[in-house]
Amino acid sequence: MANQETEAFKTRVLFVLAHLEEGEITSYGELARQAGNARYARLVGQILKKLPSDTHLPWYRVVNSQHRISFTEGTDAYARQKVKLEQEGWIVVGQKLMQKEAP
């Protein structure tokens, strides 16, 4: 990390993430914006990437602005995220994410 500003940013990102309701998703950019810096979307990815595998944080509720899973299809992380999302009412087709009850 470079300074305490980014440290604070990370903290806020985790905070916002921890407060996401079940069935609700957000994007990296949105998360970054809520944490105070819209440009740090990329950093959000870095942060989530470093989270421990046993974290309680719903990192899988975060997708990119295209409503797509950023992982490559077939990877372990991709599979985990897909499963988690499907358990919360989402459908993942390829890398596209959509609501199960959406019209």
Place this chain on the structure above:
DNA sequence: TACAGGGCGATTG
């Protein structure tokens, strides 16, 4: 110290 890479975003064709 320097450089390439990364779970992205927004814009344009």
Place this chain on the structure above:
DNA sequence: GCAATCGCCCTGT
């Protein structure tokens, strides 16, 4: 709706 391009900022080697 998809692909290409540019911009942004931290991390790891």
